Amino acid sequence: MSGIFNLSRRKFCQAGMLAGGGLILGFYLPGLDRAAAAAPPIEGTFAPNAFLKIGTDDLVTVIVNHSEMGQGVYTALPMLVAEELDADWSKVRFEAAPVDPVYNHALWGMQATGGSTSTWTEYERLRQAGATARAMLIAAAAAAWKVAPSSLRAEQGQVVHTASGRRLTYGQLAEKAAGLAPPKNVKLKDPKNFKLIGKPAKRLDTPEKVNGQGVYGLDVKVSGLLTALIARPPVFGGKVKSFDAEKAKAVPGVRQVVQIDRGIAVVAEGFWAAKRGREALGIVWDEGPQAGLDSRKQREQFAELAAQPGAVAKQKGDADAALAGAAKKIEAIYELPYLAHAPMEPLNCVADVRGGSCEIWVGTQFQTGDRDTAVEITGLKPGQVKLHTMLLGGGFGRRAVPDSHFVREAVQVSKAVKAPVKVVWTREDDIRGGYYRPVVYHAIAAGLDGAGHPVTWRHRIVCQSFTVDTPFEGAMMEHGVDASAVEGARGLPYEIPNLLVDWKRAPGAVPCLWWRSVGHSHNAFVVESFFDEVARAAGKDPYEFRRALLKNHPRHKRALELAAQKAGWGKPLPPGMGRGLAVHESFKSFVAQVAEVSVSKEGKIRVHRVVCAIDCGPVVNPDTIAAQMESGIVFGLSAALYGEITFANGRVQQRNFHDYPVLRINEMPVVEVHIVSSKDAMGGVGETGVPPIAPAVANAIFAATGRRIRRLPIRGEDLKKV
Amino acid sequence: MIKLKVNRKEYTVDINPETPLLWVLRENLGLTGTKFGCGMALCGACTVHLDGEAVRSCVTPVARAEGKEITTIEGLSLDSGHPLQQAWIAEDVPQCGYCMSGQIMSAAVLLRENPRPADADIDAAMAGNICRCGAYQRIRRAIHLAARIQGQGGGR
Amino acid sequence: MEKTDVSSQVLTQLAVKIMLVIAALCLGALAPSTWAADDRDDAGARAAFLKAYPVFMHPRCLNCHPAGDAPLQGDDSLPHAQNVQRGPEGRGRYALKCANCHQAANLPGENLPPGNPKWHMPPPGMRMVFQGKSPGDLCKQLKDPAQNGGMTLEELIDHVSHDKLVLWGWDPGNGRSKPPSHVEFVDHLRTWVKKGAACPE
């Protein structure tokens, strides 16, 4: 960890007074990575550099630079500060950070939330923030009592003079501490002395989420607020030919109709009027080059591409020669569909562009890019654009968009009508709006020697790239390979002497995006399902076969062993049931899952139980880790059982939860989460529960029925007993 | 003009009677605790009580609510003291939290009609409420806990 | 729907049913043979019933008369999503009562909940299953007052002619398929009754 942060360059920039008196503390870690160095801070930025406020009321407010979308950062990140601060947890509050370089992601040089990185990238920085504040509070008390700082200790939001038992609360010390210079070096706690970190803590955001008070983007109220719905092309890449603004304006409550880059906006007094106005627009579209897009044809096209070599992502030995010489060959095609993120809160954004200012309220994972988009549209200076990060009703990657399209729309509409506007997406807009997990076609083969040992592994991945031509191209493309397409496949953990993983780029017919666990979401399914096929072909137990070949991957192995042991791997199950497992590394964490599944005669699948083991290194809030594993399992199961976006005549064929179903409570398996006790590097938890579930379930289905699932979602017709 | 009684307060709104109750609550009355998730009665995010029943406000014309008692999450209890709210906090159920108003309003009907629900009752009551974050296991646990709290007279 | 309305309605229905059952018991079983029909023609009656049968089997009619306790939906008659169940009164259970989503009228727009003031399915005590029933079994069930809510055959004809929820089947709203002609359906059933209401084998 410490390698990431060059602490000698740490520079504390500002310690100032709070409006009501008290300590406000922040610091700045410049030039942490190439990206930050390459992108100089935008001129005119106001930089308060604050991560932490302590008021005279004893309340400790942690300013959180990552977006809360359910993954628990509004609790985990304050825990890091509070631990080193020795704060009273009941006095700790959170606040969403404004947009400023000081709040940039510790590695990415921009303010953003994603990649399951929030906790591990802030682990050191926020503890430093807490420890520094603690040292200043102790110094303030030492000055007040005229004693040596070393004679004082901090506990539960107070500084205590050990000898006399005198105490001052942090609130009482806040003003004094604010006048002090931050110390250059502070020592962080030895983890064995942690009081908060590593123990389950109640989420700070729960109370406002059970009484309707939490404010999501869609809930923002601004005086004079109008609501806009946007008619977007029914075919990606289509354009407006003509429309009838007057018909829309004839709908009571509709105020204006404006054309923007991405379609026609109907601006009204409220949602319902806007919706009816939109229906009245009578738009004629020029459907553009994708008018013929058809999922079945696309499948054939991908199959042809899979016959051609791709760009090499990983190569070891000579996979082809070894396959030609193998005693036994196993070959398969795996297919996965486009997937919509479908966060519970449909996309939305409030923008108020008037005079020389622009104010934005939005649930976003991508503050810097969104703010810069507003700057570009309005011609204002960054300092004149104020962006408020609201609670996100789910993100899963959908709210981290390099083109900031949902913010762009709102800013353009507000600018055009000169009033605050809330652009609301209906669920249909969301499901049909693109930015999907790409459709992927995998051609995979392996060979066994005469003794049943795997000697070669050849994996070709065919899919589009959604990072080329975006600001992320530089970070994602490596030697002509899009890392987001091959992650989870190129790092095969199993010991196999010959290996070839390559990527064949498919045309990008549809806007695509990172979908919770990104490339891992398909590669884990293929690798872990196919590895099961290989194990069966070798006549081996899939668990033992994996263990034997994970010699050099102890973290995979430990997670796998823990899950298998807790699940009772090998113990008999009732007839008609099967057990399957999968283990996968993603986002620096190692997750193994064992699924118990039954399949009815009609091909109906029931997942009864999932045992999950995770090694994510040191633990901050174990309850959040359990919640995120449960969450990832449900998300992955929804996709495995139901998730599929398809095209006909260029149009998305699904539109709401009736034809894009997700798991419901009556289908929920019992999920047991076990955390590997680990001192290894810290990894992420937000996405890492997703990848193993589909292969674990598919492998369980094989165990139960002998039918191998090679395309998702799992189809009843692939399962019916023949 | 439509007269509405929401959380024991009377309101008069000038609105197209076809407008779904959801938007009247959220936009005209400012009660944004009730959420929009699908607009097709598929997800339950918009669940409110209409004369005590867990009605999907996104498909309920506001005219239907006239003369009825409407209760939203804001009016379920005084200070988050409903047994379900206590249990939701105790079990740390919410993730993004967006579905939770609807989940709680649905569960409230279940608990009223069946003070000791079995898992099958929970499945029968709650399968209309989607949680995209997948908090189902905790929702189940919290409903059982709320039943115990309610049984001990612990609601406010 | 007002709660008081519902319960008083249920009580009245119950009272009517009890009276009818008592009447039936006094008069003896309403077996076809005891049914005084001037134009008794068993073959004709059977033929007429067979002509009406496809309507009962149409998804708009069958979906709320399932063999199990979940209503069905769509033209493929799959179990209703959301784990919806019949419930103690045929009006759903707990937070998933029919009227929580189904309004007094069909909502405009594809796949939006259809509606009717009486939207419900048969209560558990009188399940009136259509799904999977052969013409003969369905016919016997329809005629049996113990299974049909105590209706006489005249009342049955009246029910299929005028009941608002039955009529909904021919006005199912946006994009839903409809059963064959309602007029002919009623005619077939009338003929069936007139000819002595014999049931197909």
Ligand code: FES
């Ligand atoms: S918004 Fe009403 S059920 Fe989804």
Ligand code: FES
């Ligand atoms: S908590 Fe996010 S949808 Fe339920």
